[in-house]
Amino acid sequence: MIEFTPRKIQSSFWAILSPIISIAITILIGSLIFKILSYPVIESLYQVFVSPFSRPDRIADIFVKACPLIIIGLGLIFCFKANIWNIGAEGQFILGALCAGSFALLFPETKTYMLLFSMFIIGFAGGAIWASIPAILKVRLNVNEILVSLMLVYVAMLFIDFIVRGPLRDPMSFGFPLSKVYPDGAIISKVDFPFIGYLGQFHYGIFIILILCPLIWFFINKTLPGFQIKIFGSSTRASEFAGFNKNKITFYVLLVSGGLSGVAGVIEVSANMGRLQPEVSFGYGFTAIIVAFLGRLNPYGVVIAGIIIATAKLGADNAQMVLGIPKVVTGIFEGMLLFFLLASETIQKYKISIRKDN
């Protein structure tokens, strides 16, 4: 018989090991799926997990892909730590990109980076406003934030589609639903590494993570609001007993999370697209949920998790190109990873021992 005894002390050993185990099991079952679908197993695994590291420019592209995932994931830490379930980061991402993009297009020919700077603020506000809708409904009317934030994703998708096909369509786009190209001052340029030159699409926006990550770590672990968020998430009644304002916390975590998703949207469009188009996100907002949990709601963990997921995504692209494996395979991998990760929390919380029955 298998026996579960609650651990008295949280095992930090297992806290680190359990994501690794989850990844290992995911790979194992993934190979099984490749086998069943009769793809060459080793070759497939190589394409998915190793090929993204095979060239410097490919490695650089991992960071490009990971950038929006990490920034959104960092924002989601706030919500998830407080037990507020923001599932609508995708919509907040889109709104951030849309607001900042519309603003940029008001100032054609602008070269100064003041424009980009304002776009960050406007993008943050756009995402935050979108997240404030579930926040207000939750605080005022106790409406479930999961449903509202999720449904607003589809509203956001249709909204940007309408804007790009209608008011903001470039008359010179030959009927394609594309906006005009951003002015120079709104473009995040690629990094020209000394002696190496450009590496893939590696751009300056990625460096924002270097600032955000320690900042958020400090905020969560060392400040009173960070403490309040943690306490609110782990025990609502105790946080009320301490006198923390429940509504304020709910409101602000959603705002910050939405705002950071918006910033991710600004960076993604300004660095990689240079104009608005109907599709600005490719499920980043949803994938970032997995990234946040895979990173154990720790800012540094989120960075690592973002890189792992981005690797798998790029690997799946390669696998499709080289072996013709459908890209949806990554979806399966992501799903399995989250599943095993949540399951492996059991190992962290309980000591499992096998006992012989008499």
Place this chain on the structure above:
Amino acid sequence: MTNNLDSMTFIEVKNLSKTFDQFLANDSISMNIKKGKIHALLGENGAGKSTLVKCLYGVVKPTAGQILINNNHVIINNPREARSYGIGMVFQHFSLFPALTVSENILISLDEKITKKNLEDKISITAKQWGLPIEPTKKVLDLSVGEQQRVEIIRCLLQNPKLLIMDEPTSVLSPQEINQLFKVLRKLANSGCSILYISHKLNEIKQIASKVTILRSGKVISSTDTSKISTTSMAEKMIGKKVKKITKISKNNFLNSSTAISINNLNRKKLSQFGTELKKISFNVKYGEILGIAGVAGNGQVELMNALSGETLGDPDEIIFEDKKIGNTNIKFRRSLGLEFVPEERNGHATVPDITLTENTFLTFYNTYLKNSNFLDDILLSSNMSSNDSKSIINDNDVRCPYSNPLADQLSGGNLQKFIVGRSLKANPKVLIISQPTWGVDIGAASEIRSKLLELAKLGKAIILISQDLDEIYEISNNICVINNGSLSTPKKTSKISATDIGILMGIN
């Protein structure tokens, strides 16, 4: 003697041990329960009572030792098997679904198949037979706690048990209900059913049980006839040292002082579907006074505590502290005025289980720490302050920690409670509002907490004590009132209100 089995023994436990990890919860326990006898199991929290009982009921499996029923070896793998051997159990915390009726609740737990109609008839018959009046079609949420306990007992009786295990059955009952329960238990015993009665209330054990087994740190300390042992020596055997007598302060110079806090026509909605609405609650507490609020659990104590602490708000003049109207102010503000609160729930309300004691100190002190300081540099400073304060709370109140600065849920119930009370005292409150301070706390810690409360009153502080434990209320209160179904009786002097009066005020006959 235990090895010499006779036909009068129903169940015998031989050298039973149970370890969790390295912790020895039961250390080769031997005892036997005779047929048709009421056998008490006495011990402090953590003495191993519940582990032993869980072994008997098949919830946990013993690591070593044997269980014999009617002189035959048995291995009890799960509660269903325990029931098939004729063992029934009434847990301290009932496992009933509030939204279902009595018969539906019983139906889902029965091992045999039976139609609802037949079951209802059966319940009525059993209820009548044993003097446990209950309406099978009533929903559990409409039942009082005493009635819910009857449902649990009937559920066991339907299986014709040979042994009924009762875990702290009186902790939620009024004096009258306790008498009624004892009648039922005696009747059951006379019919040949053995009863294992778990309690830490010595008087009750003396009153109802014929034999008592005392456990301490997992071992049997004594097993004897209740007629041959005094309550004092039971208590000493249970805690392993002499019990400190609490002496009530006869002279309290503050008692004629001014009113500290007055509550006027306070109304609050129920907190949950199964909560209780507070109706026009009014009382005053003077400095130096301890007001005891007695009552059976679930009669509005939680709502009252939340209203007093400011976790639920109302009109300003519902609560007046000195001359300030504070009925609409939050807990933070009330703390800053010198009110302190100790809610009933230790884990998850008074403290957060998975953070350290230092952080838990910070939890209620942060406002004081950060009051006169600016943002960033004081976070580190205040963590120093909370670390110092938490250390002094631990030292001053004899809180025993497994190592320095542990997580809150690594303390035993009694030690955590000492910490929580100590934290409130550290804030040097003018008024302390404390709910169920010694619930589930071992005798030693309980008497320490009560002495602290008396000391505090002696210093001229006002105390509102909400408690289910009548002995405790009598022991330290100056005035007593009773909360029943959300209404509060007029406070009376402790010497002028008898347990019977209180029982009547509790609204149960």
